[in-house]
Amino acid sequence: MQQSPSILYASNLKKSYGTVEAIKGINLNIQGSGVYAILGQNGAGKTSLIKCALGLEKITSGTLQVIGSAPGTLQAKRQIGVILQDSDLPDLLTVKEQITLFASYYPTPFSVEKTIEMCALEDFADKRYKKLSGGQKRRAQFALAIVGNPQLIFLDEPTTGLDIEARRNLWAVIRDFAKQGKTIVLTTHYLEEAENLADRIMIMNSGIIVADASPSEIQKQSKGSVIRCETSTSYEVLQKLTGVSSVSISGRFSEIHSTDVNQSLSEMLSLDPNLKDLTVNQPKLEDVFGRLSQGVK
């Protein structure tokens, strides 16, 4: 069977700024349409990856290709739309004027009217950019990212600072665009965003991809259970029990991740027969993210 061509391909990709190693050798192959989320905490290397893919930063070593072309070439640029975190747009132009201007950069753009309709901008298309709310600005930026009818869109933290309604509105527009056969690569700090939007989630930590799977696979990867209770047994002792892979203390509760819940619990009960408020649950994706981004696999 013929494989679909790579939209974003990286092999042993490294990027350093002086002595700071932002990306420490990642391998990545994004093929076909859909929404791909790169999830990670501050400084994980997400923006560096996007800037390298756009040709705004030079890679230090390894290979990086965007739709089969080197980053930053005209061929690549024509097939890419982008929202960066620090998008600086002319304040005095209206939304419609900005869309018209951006459309002129691309060989086969959507019409301005279609773009306004796809992004539901009708109510403020004739307003100057500086008069828009934060949520409206993000939607206008998204319109600028898609007006060129690109195959690939990079969205760097597209919903940071938006309230939940504005965030959900933008998610709906992003989903619709992916359904048209486009590829969207977005970075986010929000697990909920990745869970709601993405077909595939890549978790980045300290310049490395520590997990790469569908939201449900990431959940499956987290074997075992989370035991939560109030106990007098110390953190140090809990850590050493059979099956325990991590322990955290939250207020009066200890949270113990165990891959052998029966054995861990039996040891906990013999150490502290009075432990109370016990619950045992499957780990949430959030727990998995926390553990993986601390390097615990």
Ligand SMILES: Nc1ncnc2c1ncn2[C@@H]1O[C@H](COP(=O)(O)OP(=O)(O)OP(=O)(O)O)[C@@H](O)[C@H]1O
């Ligand atoms: N222009 C630069 N010069 C020097 N160091 C940089 C530069 N850009 C990023 N870094 C460093 O590279 C590392 C990765 O930063 P990057 O912005 O890629 O992370 P991020 O995952 O996007 O973080 P955030 O979620 O905060 O945006 C950090 O240690 C950061 O300080």
